[in-house]
Amino acid sequence: MKDNGRRFSPVITDFIYAISGILFCGFALQGFLVPNKFFDGGVTGISLLIHELYHINIAIVIVIANLPFIVAAAFQVNRKFALKTLACVIGLGICLLVVPYPVITSDKLLISIFGGVFMGIGVGLCMRGGFALDGIEVLALYTLKRSSFTISEIILGINIIIFLIAAVHLGLPTALYSVLTYYTASRTINFVIEGLEEYTGVTIISGESENIKQRLVLEMGKGITVYKGERGFLKETYNISQPCDIVFTVVTRLEVRRLRNLVHKVDPKAFVFTNTIKEAAGGVLTRKERH
CATH class of the missing domain: 3.30.70.120 (Alpha-Beta Plaits)
Structure with missing residues (x-):
């Protein structure tokens, strides 16, 4: 019995990380970003942009937008990681559909900071469990093998395009606040993964x-x-x-x-x-x- 407990303990821990991460990301999206037309970087940012431009349900957009990157992950990383990421993304989609998150605030500064914080906590927890909620790094790995750019430069370039499109269609102030959201989320992800024990x-x-x-x-x-x-x-x-x-x-x-x-x-x-x-x-x- 002890051996079985030890065997399943990491699986249970990863599952708890994933569920917690999904709930935090759902809270960030429905409680802060989506109601106020704010954005994040990566595939989540692309999904939010499509949602605002074409008014498609954000839960459906996030799942569909991540599918090509999940398929790429099966070849670039491994199938186990791709399946875990697919499960996590679908879980986020279900969470956005069924969990009745309240809208927390309409203050732009609070949205950009705390929306990024909760998004970063969610993504960071999922990463600690071996999952991914955003396929942008898989795209960066794919591009890295075919160019001289680093992963950070590729991700930065993709995000610049996202925020430029947001600035054109939704106004420069919203795009700039969204850059702050992305920065806050990135720093929070690092903190969740590395913690105080960095x-x-x-x-x-x-x-x-x-x-x-x-x-x-x-x-x-x-x-x-x-x-x-x-x-x-x-x-x-x-x-x-x-x-x-x-x-x-x-x-x-x-x-x-x-x-x-x-x-x-x-x-x-x-x-x-x-x-x-x-x-x-x-x-x-x-x-x-x-x-």
Whole structure:
């Protein structure tokens, strides 16, 4: 029985993520965006634009608009992902048809911010469950193989076209507010996926590296990697250098300040720089499994 529980636990978790994401997206659409003729980016934005121009039910438009991208996902990613995405999109369509969401506000600023926030929460939760509510990234992957553009550039280009069409047909103010909606949704998606535990890589170069290594491991409980390097090479004394240990470690962004303070106490002249790490696993990291 325990083995069965463990086997089905990830499936149940993914299902909860998907249902929660669908409900949040439905709330964003029916409670904020659709009644006030606002837009988002990607296939959802295309669906909202078609809905406004041709007055077709938004639930039907979203499902139909995503179908070509779901088919492409079966070839570009895999069939399992495509089927999960199809189920999620159909679930959103059903949600939009049957759930009686109230219209929350007609204030444009509130719509653009909170409509984006709830949309971002919904899409982010679905992504954590291994689903997708928007096929725009599949199109970007397809185009990437046939052009020199990056995925971000392709998605940006598609969204620019969407917002330009919206500006022509529905007015520039609505299009600009919709850009804010899209930006808010994008940032919220990143937060939902990465959370407060987004990792930061920290590189430390110091003459007191031995003391710093000891305090990182014993006081902060961090794993470290040490590169052998040389320090010095100043303009006035270019030919003078010393061997040193270059210390690299990974912390959450909430721990960056504590780490900087620790290093500063040991060596105020230490050279410290950070970079964001999107995914990290293994080693001594303790983190919940990401879906």
